[in-house]
Amino acid sequence: MTSEYSAGRDFISGAKINYFHHALKHLTSYAIHPSINVLSNVCRIADLGTQTAIWPTDVVETISTGTKFHVDGFDISDKFFPPSAWLPENVKLYIHDIYQPFPEEFKGQFEVVHLRLFLTLSRQQVVQILQNALELLKPGGCIQWMEHDKTDMTIMEVTANSSSTANQAFNELQLNPFPNYNARWVLDIGSTMTSVGLEVLAEDRIPTKPWLLPQMNELHLLALMDIPQGLSSAVDEFCEKHLQGLQEEYQNGVATIDGFICVVGRKP
Numbered sequence: 001m002t003s004e005y006s007a008g009r010d011f012i013s014g015a016k017i018n019y020f021h022h023a024l025k026h027l028t029s030y031a032i033h034p035s036i037n038v039l040s041n042v043c044r045i046a047d048l049g050t051q052t053a054i055w056p057t058d059v060v061e062t063i064s065t066g067t068k069f070h071v072d073g074f075d076i077s078d079k080f081f082p083p084s085a086w087l088p089e090n091v092k093l094y095i096h097d098i099y100q101p102f103p104e105e106f107k108g109q110f111e112v113v114h115l116r117l118f119l120t121l122s123r124q125q126v127v128q129i130l131q132n133a134l135e136l137l138k139p140g141g142c143i144q145w146m147e148h149d150k151t152d153m154t155i156m157e158v159t160a161n162s163s164s165t166a167n168q169a170f171n172e173l174q175l176n177p178f179p180n181y182n183a184r185w186v187l188d189i190g191s192t193m194t195s196v197g198l199e200v201l202a203e204d205r206i207p208t209k210p211w212l213l214p215q216m217n218e219l220h221l222l223a224l225m226d227i228p229q230g231l232s233s234a235v236d237e238f239c240e241k242h243l244q245g246l247q248e249e250y251q252n253g254v255a256t257i258d259g260f261i262c263v264v265g266r267k268p
């Protein structure tokens with residue numbers, strides 16, 4: 001996670017992540033990946049980097065199996081935490097830096113650890129996070145990690161020969177929005193899970209479906225609005241030259257198909 005993310009604008013950042021959650025659920029039809037068998041009557045889950053706690057509240061409120069879910073959400077900041085009085089009684093939120101070991105009371109307590117949308121991380125950061133996540137899991141427990149995959153973006157035009165200049169510039173920007181950004185890190189999550197001793201159960205690459213493009217277009221625009229001026233010269237330059245054009249191209253049926261990746265690893 002880069003500092004660029006945490007510099008986002010409060011309510012736009014919150015709205016963006018909540019909207020992302022609903023779009024991803026719409027795209028995948030799951031909050032918990034189908035390779036994860038929840039066999040017990042009670043399932044305890046840790047959500048690392050929970051932000052607005054949209055994923056935990058969805059899990060405990062909408063999954064209708066015989067299982068009772070309890071989700072503990074952890075984040076380095078409580079800036080986006082809803083007031084505890086608004087949370088379901090089986091969601092609890094804590095401030096914790098996930099690069100640091102978790103307190104003893106949480107170790108070995110969880111069937112599932114969930115991570116999602118960390119923007120960009122180095123392999124070393126992924127190793128550190130996975131090692132701390134492994135300590136939270138019971139034997140046989142699973143880590144589910146979903147990320148935006150910007151490594152294979154293609155442009156889709158409803159009408160042939162429509163102008164796509166702004167979409168092309170946006171795709172280039174997505175590969176390099178900040179110094180030291182590496183879009184390809186998401187492709188290494190699976191091999192890093194293997195290197196820390198997890199058995200990879202699933203590594204799904206999920207392209208955006210055409211019916212989701214209007215929402216993805218709005219999310220792209222929200223993400224650009226969420227980056228304050230002066231934080232990234234590449235983003236500032238893009239907005240000055242292409243933001244208006246990008247909106248017009250979206251209205252003309254020109255959009256980018258980008259994707260998501262979901263990796264599931266099981267602790268032996």
Ligand SMILES: C[S@@+](CC[C@H](N)C(=O)[O-])C[C@H]1O[C@@H](n2cnc3c(N)ncnc32)[C@H](O)[C@@H]1O
Pocket residue numbers: 001005006017021048049050051052054055074075076077096097098099115116117118119
């Ligand atoms: C883009 S948000 C994703 C929110 C959530 N995972 C979701 O998908 O709905 C990333 C979150 O990770 C949190 N985060 C970043 N670094 C962290 C750290 N070292 N420890 C705990 N949380 C961290 C940020 O504060 C932010 O809330």
